[in-house]
Amino acid sequence: MKVNELFKSELKVINMGLESFYQDMKSQDVSAIHVNWKPAAGGNEKMAALLARMKSI
Amino acid sequence: MNVNSMVRKNAYYDSVTLMIISRELKKIEGVDEVLVGMGTDLNVDLVEKLSLATPELEGITPNDLFIAAKYDESKCTMEQIIQAFDEQINAKQDASAGDYQPPTLSSAVEHLKGANLVQISIPGRYAAREAEDALDKGLNVMLFSDNVSVEDELKLKKKAVEKGLLMMGPDCGTAIINGVPLCFANVLSRGAIGVVGASGTGTQEVTVCIDKLGEGVSQVIGTGGRDLSERIGGLMMSLGIDALENDPETKVIVLISKPPAPSVEKKILNKVRECKKPVVVDFIGGDAEAILEAGAIPCVSLEDAARKAVAALRGEEIADFEGFDATEEDIEAIVEKAVASLKPDQKNLRGLYTGGTLTDEAMKFLGENYKIYSNIPMTPDMAIEALEGEVKGHICLDLGEDEFTRGRPHPMIDPLTRSEFFESHVDGTTAVVLLDCVLGYGSNADPAGAVAESVNSARAKFAGEGKELVVVASVCGTDKDPQDLEKSVNELKEAGVIVMPSNMQAVRLVDRILARVSE
Numbered sequence: 001m002k003v004n005e006l007f008k009s010e011l012k013v014i015n016m017g018l019e020s021f022y023q024d025m026k027s028q029d030v031s032a033i034h035v036n037w038k039p040a041a042g043g044n045e046k047m048a049a050l051l052a053r054m055k056s057i
Numbered sequence: 058m059n060v061n062s063m064v065r066k067n068a069y070y071d072s073v074t075l076m077i078i079s080r081e082l083k084k085i086e087g088v089d090e091v092l093v094g095m096g097t098d099l100n101v102d103l104v105e106k107l108s109l110a111t112p113e114l115e116g117i118t119p120n121d122l123f124i125a126a127k128y129d130e131s132k133c134t135m136e137q138i139i140q141a142f143d144e145q146i147n148a149k150q151d152a153s154a155g156d157y158q159p160p161t162l163s164s165a166v167e168h169l170k171g172a173n174l175v176q177i178s179i180p181g182r183y184a185a186r187e188a189e190d191a192l193d194k195g196l197n198v199m200l201f202s203d204n205v206s207v208e209d210e211l212k213l214k215k216k217a218v219e220k221g222l223l224m225m226g227p228d229c230g231t232a233i234i235n236g237v238p239l240c241f242a243n244v245l246s247r248g249a250i251g252v253v254g255a256s257g258t259g260t261q262e263v264t265v266c267i268d269k270l271g272e273g274v275s276q277v278i279g280t281g282g283r284d285l286s287e288r289i290g291g292l293m294m295s296l297g298i299d300a301l302e303n304d305p306e307t308k309v310i311v312l313i314s315k316p317p318a319p320s321v322e323k324k325i326l327n328k329v330r331e332c333k334k335p336v337v338v339d340f341i342g343g344d345a346e347a348i349l350e351a352g353a354i355p356c357v358s359l360e361d362a363a364r365k366a367v368a369a370l371r372g373e374e375i376a377d378f379e380g381f382d383a384t385e386e387d388i389e390a391i392v393e394k395a396v397a398s399l400k401p402d403q404k405n406l407r408g409l410y411t412g413g414t415l416t417d418e419a420m421k422f423l424g425e426n427y428k429i430y431s432n433i434p435m436t437p438d439m440a441i442e443a444l445e446g447e448v449k450g451h452i453c454l455d456l457g458e459d460e461f462t463r464g465r466p467h468p469m470i471d472p473l474t475r476s477e478f479f480e481s482h483v484d485g486t487t488a489v490v491l492l493d494c495v496l497g498y499g500s501n502a503d504p505a506g507a508v509a510e511s512v513n514s515a516r517a518k519f520a521g522e523g524k525e526l527v528v529v530a531s532v533c534g535t536d537k538d539p540q541d542l543e544k545s546v547n548e549l550k551e552a553g554v555i556v557m558p559s560n561m562q563a564v565r566l567v568d569r570i571l572a573r574v575s576e
Contacts, residue, residue, distance in 0.1 A: 001221035003300040006173050006197055007276060011235045014165045016187060017178030017201065018071045021240060023152055024498045027539075030237050033169040036158035037179055037187075038069040039119050 058089055060127045061135040062111040068122040069095065070146065072180070075122075076466045078145045080473065082124075085141060087132025092464070093142060096121040097180065103464045119180070162190055174223075176239055178202055184227065185209035192216050192224065200226030200281070201240045207288050210281070214292040223300075224293060226281040230257035230499075233264070233277035241469065241499035244537035248273020250366050251307035253297035255280045255314035258412030258495060259341065259359055261533050262560055263313055266363030268535045269558070272370060275306040285317035291325050298328050298336075309370045310336045311362055315417065316343040326351035335369040337362055341414065342421050358561040359418060381565065382558045388566065391555060395489070396573045398525035403488040404574050406567065408453030409478050411468040411504075412533065415493045415560045416455035422564050427571060429453050432460060448482050451571075453491070469500045472507035479511035485519070488574045489527040491567045493560060496534025496545060505532065505545035509552035516553070527570060528554045531563040 012031040015022040025032035072094065079093045090107050094100035096117030104110050109125035117123055126138050159165045166172055175191040177184055181204025188198050192213065200213075205227035217224030225232050231254065232239045236247050243261055245268045252274060254260030264274055278300070280293040294312065301307045310332065317325060317340060329336045329351045336353040339362040345355035354375055356362040361378045368375045381388050406429065410416040416433060424435035429451040434440045441454070454461070456468045456475055468474040475492070483490055490512075494504050501507065512528050519526045530549055534542045549556050557563035 001296075001300060001303060002195070003197065003221055003223055003296070004303050006223070007235060007300070007304055007306070009173055009235075010171070011174060011237050012169055012172045013237075013239075014162065014169060014172050014175045014191075014196070015178075016162065016165075016175060018073050019149070019153065020073065021176055021178060021201075021499070025237075026156075028237060028498075031169065031171075033165050033172070034153065034156065034158050035162060035165050036160050038067075038160070039180075039183055040186075 058127050059130045059135075060109055060111060060125070062109070062113045062123060062125040063135065063139055064096075064113055064117055065122040067120050069120055070122060071178070073466050073470060074146070074149060076464070077471060078142060080465075080471065081145055082126070082138055082141055085128075085133055085138060087129040088138065089127045089129065091124065091126040091128075091138065093122070093124050094464075095119050096123060099464070162187060162194070166194055166196075173197060174199060174234065174239075176201065178240070181205045181227065185213060188213050188224070189216065192220060192222055195220065195222070197223040197234075198225065199232055199239050199279070200224070200229055202226070203228040207283065207286075210283060211289055211292075214284075214289060218292055218296055221296075223278065223296070225279040228283070229279035229281040231260045231277065232279040233274060235276070238498045241495075241497060242277070243268070243497035243533070243535050244539070245535060246273030246537075247275070249275055249306060249308035249370055250311060251275045251301035251304060251309070252277045252311045252313065253280060253294050253301065254278070254312075255282055255284050255294065256341070256414040256417075258493070258533065259313050259339075259414030259417075261412070261495060261497065262359040262415060263311060263339070263363045263366075265533050265535055266360045266559055267366060270363060270367045272367050275304060276301065280314075282315070285314050285321045285325070287318040287320060291317065291321045294325055295328055298325075298332060302332050302334055308334060309366050310334050311366045312336065312338045312340075313359070313362065314340055315414075316340050322347065326353070329353045337366045337369060341417060358559075359414070360559040360561045381562050388569070391566065392569045392573060395527045395555070395570050398527065399488050399574060400524050402486055403524065405486045405488055406451040406453060406491060406571055407483050407487050407489070408491045409475050409482070410453070410455050410491075410493050411457050411475060412493045412495050413455050413457055415533070416453065418560055419491060419564045420453055422561075423451075423453065423568055423571070426568060427451050427575075431455075432458050448484055449486075452482060454478065469495050469504070472501055472504055476507060476511045479515055483515045483526070485522055485524060487526065489529060489567055489570050490515075491563060492528070492530050494530055494532045494534070494545060494549065496532060496538040496540040496542065498539065500540070503540060503545075503548075505540070505548040508554070509548045512552040512554060528552075529557060529563050529567050529570075530554050531557045531560045533560070
């Protein structure tokens with residue numbers, strides 16, 4: 001199972017959302033990157049759903 | 058009073074950062090009310106409720122930052138409030154200055170070679186889409202966000218199971234992977250006990266107790282609170298059990314959850330029956346017989362789960378722990394002293410918790426013996442609504458529930474909610490206050506200090522009435538946590554708080570005090 005590969009690897013974290021969680025990773029010297037996330041399509045739900053569909057095609 | 062607002066289009070900041078800044082801005086002299094947030098429906102609603110609406114705020118979107126304030130013009134200006142906001146936000150951003158922050162998950166994957174886990178805490182309505190994208194990219198997911206639909210959860214977990222990946226959450230607050238605490242978690246010694254937990258502070262309490270007993274954890278997998286519901290069917294707990302069974306570092310497995318749906322309990326226990334490693338099961342208040350029949354070890358409390366896991370690991374005798382670390386004489390002396398300090402009209406409990414599962418544990422035990430008003434009542438007539446705004450009888454609250462956190466951070470992050478309840482609910486009829494103090498990453502930098510401050514002001518108020526106040530607490534933390542366990546315990550003790558080694562021992566002590574004052 002892939003999870004068991006994770007247990008044997010160095011944890012490398014992508015953080016998306018609360019920046020304090022990213023700071024916590026940094027303070028523990030964990031390899032991490034913070035995504036400067038914003039709601040897709042300016043928070044317009046219909047447009048965001050359309051974008052997601054286009055991405056999956 | 059003047060009401061004014063400011064909008065910055067397309068400037069996105071996370072909600073917790075903005076809620077904490079809102080609180081700071083309220084301290085400016087002359088400011089009566091202020092709200093800083095993104096233009097979400099929830100915030101627009103709050104603007105109305107707080108009477109902060111202005112024409113400028115009409116038509117704002119979740120991508121727009123706004124500051125809305127009501128203030129005394131003779132004491133401060135809107136410019137001052139905006140300037141204070143900018144100073145606060147810049148200070149927070151300085152902490153990440155120079156770090157490249159890619160705009161999307163795809164670009165993050167390109168930049169962080171070998172990334173293997175995504176931690177998601179964006180607003181729930183957007184979270185499922187990002188989590189699915191992460192799973193499609195072969196990444197494990199820790200989904201902290203709540204307000205994700207059951208349908209989305211099921212879809213995500215099915216996909217994760219198919220791919221053999223972790224899909225922890227939604228609404229998953231705690232996990233420790235490869236020794237790294239994620240979101241709200243304590244810093245623990247590494248060891249041979251693997252945990253799968255469906256309840257956040259329950260998992261924190263068990264793992265902290267394991268650490269205090271001198272053992273450590275291999276992996277702590279969170280599932281989110283709905284995993285063992287009928288709809289989700291325990292998909293992540295099942296995967297977690299398989300992963301820990303296959304993990305050579307794990308010698309004993311602990312499962313923590315509120316009582317699962319009956320069909321899911323059966324499914325999980327069938328898996329447990331086949332597991333070759335010892336399994337300790339704490340389905341808080343669940344069916345002990347069924348657990349025994351599955352060849353697993355049932356528990357009477359969160360602390361008991363930790364003790365049994367440690368005993369199983371060490372090959373020691375496994376027995377229920379229903380007492381105290383201290384001797385019976387010492388406990389009686391504490392009870393005696395506490396009761397002697399109270400006046401005859403001091404009879405009531407005030408449970409002011411920040412941890413949900415810790416509140417559950419207190420309510421399950423004390424609720425059997427006393428009628429307690431609560432937001433998780435034992436019977437419908439004891440729901441807090443029945444108080445009708447009055448403060449009376451025994452009260453025990455989980456202050457982390459939605460009804461107390463609307464528009465403000467969880468009380469584990471910001472102790473303000475509990476401080477306010479100390480002022481409003483700890484009255485002259487209070488015999489004993491029972492509370493938790495949760496340390497670890499994610500939590501406030503000094504929760505014990507905030508409790509000590511509240512206790513000291515309550516004591517000052519009580520002294521005016523010639524009364525004393527008894528406060529019993531437990532600290533869910535380790536000596537490796539950033540807040541420092543010893544410092545936290547000392548802060549509480551200096552404020553005269555009785556600090557017990559676990560939540561359950563604190564609850565049992567309070568039970569004894571209440572029994573005596575009820576006589």
